[in-house]
Amino acid sequence: MARSGATIDDYFRPDASSRKRKWTDLHDEIRDGFSVDELTAPQGDDSTTWKPRQNYEDVLIGELTPGPRRVTFMARVVNIYDLPVASKSPRAAKGCLKILAKDHTGRILISLWYIDVEYGLGLGSLFTVWTPHVSVSKSNPKSGSTNQGRENAAPLMTSIFPERDGACHVVVHEDTAPSTGRICRVPLGYREGQPHGHGLSSLVESRELARRDASVETKVLVYVKAVGAVTRVTNTKGHSSDKIDIGIGDESGEAILTLYGRMMLSALRWTPFSTILLVSRVNWRLDWRLSVTAQTMIDVDPDIVEAEWLRRVAVGLSRCVNQVYPEGVFDVETLESAPVKLKFTLADIDEFVRARPNEIYMGYMSLLITEVNLTTLYTRRRLFSSECCNMPLFANAVAADCGQCGRNLELRLNPQVIGALTDETGTISCSPPPPSRGASNSWNSPARFYPISRDTRPMTSTPLIWSPQAWRQLLGREPAELLTAAAGDDSAGKAASPSPFLGYIQSRLRFLRITVMFGWSGELGKLAICRVVG
Incomplete structure (x- = not known):
């Protein structure tokens, strides 16, 4: 029987490659967004690696409205x-x-879904979002907060899935460039010159307010x-997570801020006595701890x-507690061989330094040692000290590990x-401040941050x-020999008892008159x- 008409098979041969393939082969092709390589490729601040197919309106967070609208905005992560x-x-x-982001005009909750891409987002990260839709945040995100009267974490929200949806995208910016370092760092609602400190409270005031009304x-x-x-x-449900305790302080006191998960990873990059935090919507506990919820803004x-x-106050508290003696600044040999020995008093040095603070002065002084803290510092485990990572380090040892970077220090x-x-x-006067009552014995005190010494009083x-050489001439021995001769090793982690040997050295030094060679440098x-000559 003759064929009634031509079919498509008469003109095209079937392609073997068009047969149905396995699901794993089509895994990357089914996604209608971007590939993993495109999303993980290095991106510059101008986001030139991604070109949107539609026009996106560049807006501030405060200008966002609910509904379908292609918008792009820049923000910083606060939770x-x-x-x-x-x-x-x-x-x-x-x-x-779950990202709570803000600029100086408003805040928004962003749900960033992911499959394989690892977004380098943390507290303080600056990023840009392209999204086709913004909706109203109807309920609070999952949170451990017990305060039901608080408002939502943000009035608006958006949900994006860059690996599946080509209409949305995220770019994380580096803060190393001067052009991006100060973007979106002004707090929400801040106005320069506004009275009453913009609603700021000290740690002590905040804790008292929270105790009266949570x-x-x-x-x-x-x-x-x-x-x-x-x-x-x-936790009680058997789920494990990593946490980190951050010691914080202001002019009124100190506390402990506990962070978990992604927020914890951000804190590892913070610099003690340099990083400043503005913490809002935080829960206080009885032991001077601050707990973070999904509504907290940092x-x-x-x-x-x-x-x-x-920051200036913090830098003043972090000044080096035991600065290294500068070699090569003072010409000690020339002064020792000089035929004329210039004698100064403390009042003379004060007068000369005030008149010309940038000059270098050298001479001799006759001084009386009126106070010695040898046994006191040994009992408080502060006989030897140094500094690392902007943190003081004290111990009754000639070497110790830094609690921040783990480096062994002399x-x-x-x-x-x-x-x-x-x-x-x-x-x-060089005496340490008097010990605060109960500071070294409270386990809940922020003092336990210090791995060597638990004393948390500021050490300027x-x-x-x-x-x-001056120490050797004054003590008659190497400083390390004080530890060898002292009894009561501090190996158990408790305050050591001073030995009679240290008490003998202290009594010999007290009210001893010495002649010293000194040096003053404006840069120092x-x-x-420099020397103890008599």
């Missing part, structure tokens, strides 16, 4: 946590980053004092006048061993720098004891 999703499907999301929202501006070690904890290094003032004799030097015109730099800014 972030990860919600893993258990699914066996290769197309399904493996997790969602629903009161307060804002505290603090500096990072210490970054603790990462520890793993297990601005990292906010661009406000109050933050600059607090410690030097604490210059506060000599508490005061006096002549007929004045006194130089002493006005004197002793050379190694301290009085250096």
Whole structure:
């Protein structure tokens, strides 16, 4: 029987490559967004690696309105946590980053779904979002907050899935460039010159307000004092997570801020006595701890006048507690061989330095040791000290590990061993401040951040720098020999008892008159004891 008509097979031969393939072969092709290589490729601040197919309106967060609208905005992360999703499907999301972001006009909750891409987002990260839709946030995100009266974390929200949806995208910017370092760092609602400190409270005031009314929202501006070690904890449901304790402080007191997950990873990059945090909507506990919820906002290094003032205060507290004696600054050999010996008093040095502070002065002084803290510092485990990562390090040992970077450091004799030097015109005081009541025995105190010493009182730099030779001439031995001769080793982690040997050395030094060769340098800014000649 003749064929009634031609079919498509008469004109095209079937292609073997068009046969149905396995699901794993089509895995990357089914996605209608971007490939993993495109999303993980290095991206510059101008986001030239992605070109949107449609026009997106560049807006501020405060200008966003609910509904379908292609918009792009830049923001900083003030809260972030990860919600893993258990699914066996290769197309399904493996997790969602809940990001609370803000600029100076408003805040928004972003649900960033992901499969394979690792977004380098953390607290303080600057990023740009392209999204085709913004909706109203109807309910609070998952949170451990017990305050039901608080408003939502943000009035608006958007949900994006860049690996599946080509209409949305995210670019994370580096803050190393000067052009991006100050973008979106102004706190929400901040107005320069606004009275009453923009609703800021001190740590002590915030804690008292929270004790009277847990629903009161307060804002505290603090500096990072210490970054603790990462520890793993297990909750009542059997889920394990990593956490980190951050020591924070202001002019009124100190506290502990506990962070988990993504927020914890951000804190590892913070610099003690330099990083400033503006913490809002935080929960207080009874043991001076601050717990973070999904509604908490943490601005990292906010661009406000109050933050600059607090940073200057923090830098003053972090001055080197035991500065290294500068070699090559003072010509000791020339002064020793000079036929004329210039004798100064403390009043003379003060007068000359005030008149010409940038000059270098050298001479001799006759001083009386009126205070010695040898046994006190040994009992408090501060006989030797150094500094690393902007943090003081104290121990009754010649070496110790830094609690921040883990580097082994060589410690030097604490210059506060000599508490005061006096002549007929004045006194130089180097004594440590008196111990605070119960500071070294409270486990809940932020003192436990210090791996060597639990004393948390601010240790400002002493006005004197002793050379190694000056210490040997004053003590009659190497400073390390004090530890060898002292009894009561501090190996058990408890306060050691001073030996009779240290008490004998201290009694011999007290009210001893010595003649020292000194040096002053404007660049150094301290009085250096170069030699003890008599």
